[in-house]
Amino acid sequence: MRVTPGYTILFAVLIMAISGFISFYNIGKNNSMDNKATIIITNTVENNIYGSVGKVDTVISNQVSNGTANLENNIMNNGNGDGNGEISSSIENDVNKTSGDLKNNITNSVEGDGNYRFSNSTQNELGDEADINVRNTVENKASGTDGDPPSPSPEVMWGIDSASETTESFYACVRENFGDPTVFGRYLETRENISRGLTPQQVSLIHSKGDYILPIFNNFNDATGYENGVNEAREAIGYAQDLGIPSGVALFADIEPTYPVDAEFIRGWFETISASSYESGIYGIFDPQRALYQSYNAAVQSNNAILEENYIWTASPNVGITTQAEAPEFNPEAPEGSLALAWQYGIDADTCNIDTNLFDGELLKVLWKPGS
Template sequence: MKWGKYTTIVGLTFLLFISIITFSSYNQLNTIKSTLLHMQEAVQSNVSENTNESAEDTEEKNSISNHVENNVDGNGNRSIDNSIENNIDSNGENEIDNNIKNNIEVNVDVSISNNIKNNVKSNEQENSSTDSEKSSSSNNNSNKNSENQNNNDEKKNEKQQNFPELVWGVDSASVTTEEMCACVEENFGTPSVWGRYLGTKEDVSKGISKEEAQLIHNKGAKVLLIFNHFTEAIGYEKGKTEANEAIRLAENLGVPEDVAIFADIEPSYPVDSAFINGWYDVISASPYKPGIYGIFDSEKALVTAFNAAAKNNENIKKNTYIWTAAPNIGVTTEANAPEYKPESPEGSLTAGWQYGIDAKACNIDTNLFKGEILKVLW
């Protein structure tokens, strides 16, 4: 009995020892499993991050480096999946370095899968076409800049010239052609100034083109630019809006700097000083010079509005070119032009007088201008 008692105690002790070992191993395996799960999440997160950062769309040299290291030490089944995908849309040189290092020290089965995929797309042919277009655009801009530079040089030379006291000219809402030039020369004279409109206004006037301007220049005349795309001249913002549109049209034609643009304020249009202030502020801040056309009869609303605008800004009277249609004494030939006696606001920069309108032949009006206006004409 005594020996049996000892045997029982030893057996129970052994069972207790085995239980402790088993429980400890179980906890260790759970710890390793948890560690591996966290590691797998970290690896997947790292791979996902590398995938996003490796997607490039650039024309410069690309250098991509992906490094993934897995350190596993423990007991149990292991499954590790490393996936790297690099998507590159590039025209430049690419360098890709994918490095995966797995350090495994376990006493069980391990399954490892490393997948690397590089997708590289080149747009060299497409970019070749784009570069060609850029080159063409660059050449066009270069030619345009050269043309504008030549025009500006001509304007500078004109400023140094001695102009005649007065010059005769015409203006017309019709397109200038060889036939029209011949009509004017045969019936009226040889104009030094030819007034034409910026942009077409439906059923009112045809806009001038570059080719037409060149024809006028070839005939020895300068172009006086008229802007008439409004029917009321009310409000400061309205004045600014119309001025910006006039500038846009002039720039599209390649009109050089320091050329005057005349706002056409017809006698039937309502007008106030705010419009004139807006027109002046925008045009005077641009490469161009502000001008106004209208019937500057002392009893007209235009004169009242102009004087009020000049009171708000004294530079308006000094720097705005006035082309007045008052008084109207009728169309004449160049040889029979009247004595220069225009009506305009006192102290204003009066540059021209449209003394006769609606000629029966050639669809023109006749004008006299101070010779110095030639320096602000195109």
């Protein structure tokens, strides 16, 4: 396939439901794109397997040379019931004289008492003149009715948040000095001398990098009172809807350490967001000595659903800015039993104006994912 320079290519989604004793061999192949084009390739194959199969082979193969490329390959195998079979997933990339991003994702999930055998393979051939960022992710999840096996520990993702406007030069700064984020925390609205709000253009740029967006609402400086919590939550919902943030995404109230805070605000925020199509989240320094920590526990006493359903993004402890490669072990501080799935472990980098974070992979389910 030859591409006219400057054009964009987008490959579609292939979904299959499989049952019975059968074999499949699925190939998505994008050959020899050798002009200096802007290339976007997204290959997604989903195999939903009900019952028994002989063998399912899925192969995605990309050959790209010259130009700028954003390649994303996704293979998802879902086994259900008490069947059996062999499921093989393979991703092959041959990249030369190309810059950009390459992401390979393989997810295998089994529910029930089936006996499925999975094999996964990712092969990246990068030529001497390739300047491309590569991330490979393989996730295996299994649960059965006859003695559930222990779930694997969720993967921890590195990410950033920033009050600055998101541009290509900003991304270049982050990648050159820190690493390649998976999650990007950004503000819903602009506050003069404080934060630059998200725009549709910035959303498109962040998602084009394959990054998830964590939406932050900070258009207040007083976190006290139930009605105040309700009103701020309603305003956040309005911003989210205007931006086109899909349902199921968590909106995080930014409670800074200088703000007064009480349990009623937390309850008002949580109950209003939870009654909408969005999920509730709260950011702050959840140090046990802080008023936020104590107010959160008091709010839980009034409504235990806060403990079970509200997502916490904590800035405690603060161990300092690092690169992605030097990030600490995931060790957030927050109320016992809470959904503390995000940790801002370093703040105020001198370069690029970012904070550095770690995110439990479970949080990705309630972030604004690319393509949604």
